[in-house]
Amino acid sequence: MTLSAVIFYLLGIVILTATGLAVTRQQPVHAVLYLIVAFLGTAALFFLLGAPLLAAFVVIIYAGAIMVVVLFVIMLLQRSPHDLRLLSEWGPAVLLGVIFLAVAVSMVFKDDGSGIVLQGAVAQPRDFGRFLFDKYWLAVEIVSILFLVALVAIIHLGKRRETDADEDDVNPVRNPNGASHPTAEQRSIISNGVKEGHS
Amino acid sequence: MIVPLGHVFLLAGLVFAMGLVCLVAHRNLIMTLIGVEVMMNAAAIAFVAASLRWQLMEGQAFVLFILAVSAAEISLGLALVVSLYRRTGSIDPDRYDILKW
Numbered sequence: 001m002t003l004s005a006v007i008f009y010l011l012g013i014v015i016l017t018a019t020g021l022a023v024t025r026q027q028p029v030h031a032v033l034y035l036i037v038a039f040l041g042t043a044a045l046f047f048l049l050g051a052p053l054l055a056a057f058v059v060i061i062y063a064g065a066i067m068v069v070v071l072f073v074i075m076l077l078q079r080s081p082h083d084l085r086l087l088s089e090w091g092p093a094v095l096l097g098v099i100f101l102a103v104a105v106s107m108v109f110k111d112d113g114s115g116i117v118l119q120g121a122v123a124q125p126r127d128f129g130r131f132l133f134d135k136y137w138l139a140v141e142i143v144s145i146l147f148l149v150a151l152v153a154i155i156h157l158g159k160r161r162e163t164d165a166d167e168d169d170v171n172p173v174r175n176p177n178g179a180s181h182p183t184a185e186q187r188s189i190i191s192n193g194v195k196e197g198h199s
Numbered sequence: 200m201i202v203p204l205g206h207v208f209l210l211a212g213l214v215f216a217m218g219l220v221c222l223v224a225h226r227n228l229i230m231t232l233i234g235v236e237v238m239m240n241a242a243a244i245a246f247v248a249a250s251l252r253w254q255l256m257e258g259q260a261f262v263l264f265i266l267a268v269s270a271a272e273i274s275l276g277l278a279l280v281v282s283l284y285r286r287t288g289s290i291d292p293d294r295y296d297i298l299k300w
């Protein structure tokens with residue numbers, strides 16, 4: 001067993017342990033922290049498998065940016081998720097996962113190619129970037145459009161709804177009894193009713 | 200010489216199954232999104248391993264796009280969660296029953 005293989009199995013143990021702990025936590029904050037460990041292990045694994053640029057991207061984007069955004073949103077929702085207990089349906093979920101895993105493992109090891117030992121090779125960041133912008137520049141542009149669409153949608157969703165309330169107040173004639181869509185008061189009554197009905 | 204290809208795929212499959220369980224079993228929208236992230240991470244591991252197996256850079260390019268799509272997905276999903284929390288005061292999907300009269 002070479003040194004690379006030892007490193008691979010250690011990283012595999014780290015990734016599996018951290019992910020397993022993350023998906024079973026009740027508190028999302030703990031899950032996110034364990035997931036950061038899992039992503040750092042994944043970055044090291046990418047480095048081992050010859051993708052140093054992707055390792056850097058995983059550290060920056062996954063472990064750095066995305067997880068911090070998730071943490072901020074968890075802090076934004078002040079209600080501590082104590083009442084969000086784990087579903088009582090761990091049984092069916094685990095059964096589903098085990099069936100999927102059995103099928104996937106049997107498919108992987110049925111193929112003769114799975115025994116091929118990987119040869120070490122490194123895609124230098126310079127070569128990788130040249131390759132990407134040479135052959136897949138259109139996909140890069142499409143991804144930028146995807147980000148633009150996501151940005152517009154997030155700004156629209158994140159806007160406070162005061163504009164709707166103003167509209168209802170300013171134009172009572174056009175919308176005399178608020179029949180077409182609920183006013184702000186009605187909406188708050190609805191949401192309060194939902195909250196009280198379940199607590 | 201690192202390891203057989205099947206072992207890397209086995210690792211990716213295990214991580215993917217964990218993400219699947221997290222996605223199905225939790226009753227918290229944030230944990231659901233985390234499950235999707237874990238599944239995308241597993242897909243990225245499999246792509247990098249395949250890229251090394253065939254000594255082609257297409258797999259790594261695909262991982263870059265997986266990263267981009269995953270970033271867009273998680274940010275949009277979190278914006279939806281915040282919007283839903285503002286409307287209903289809860290992030291439990293079972294409580295979204297305004298339309299049920």
